[in-house]
């Protein structure tokens with residue numbers, strides 16, 4: 001039992017398409033239903049006092065999908081930002097985005113910048129949205145920036161003249177944020193799908209069969225409770241419990 005509220009929860013929101021298929025609906029309907037879940041889970045995180053929530057919304061690999069589906073996902077993102085930003089701002093949510101944002105359509109990029117700017121002083125919850133995100137690219141980007149700094153002779157080193165994990169982390173998109181304590185994936189898939197490969201090294205993993213549109217506040221609380229029951233050892237041995245004390 002660690003009994004702690006996770007400081008950072010990351011979620012792979014998966015299963016929108018299958019949710020729609022199982023109801024005889026187009027995949028777009030699943031994505032639309034998924035937006036409602038986002039709203040509910042953001043609210044639940046803020047209420048629970050989870051300080052950071054990272055949501056995987058669109059991967060680099062998702063560009064492989066049919067053009068129409070990509071277009072719908074972009075529209076929904078724009079809709080979410082324009083409709084929800086005021087409410088999020090009032091609730092104390094600070095928005096951040098990670099990924100290769102510059103490849104997104106310019107009008108969406110503009111909305112993203114506005115959302116980041118208008119919520120930058122909020123303190124209750126950091127809502128970090130991964131868009132056009134790929135973890136291997138993130139690591140390669142970090143390596144390139146490190147090489148560039150070294151070339152200019154400006155690279156900071158650890159005490160033994162090597163690059164430490166802390167230094168390396170500062171070159172990732174998540175710079176300044178602690179690693180996720182808990183990773184939730186919906187729809188039962190048992191893979192990381194190129195999400196936060198470095199940062200998830202010691203995250204507790206919780207996978208539910210429920211599709212993202214069916215995932216509720218109660219399911220979210222269940223995941224957090226399960227996390228609180230886990231014992232995190234980080235390679236150490238189980239602490240000895242002294243009975244009668």
Ligand code: IPE
Nearest residue numbers: 013014015016017018019057
């Ligand atoms: C998650 O649902 C949303 C995104 C990846 C953007 P999917 O669209 O992957 O749904 P399934 O996995 O096909 O059911």
Ligand code: IPE
Nearest residue numbers: 012013014056057058059193
């Ligand atoms: C991962 O889901 C990406 C997001 C949730 C945005 P996918 O549905 O794209 O992952 P795979 O293809 O099943 O691995």
Ligand code: MG
Nearest residue numbers: 014015016017
């Ligand atoms: Mg999927």
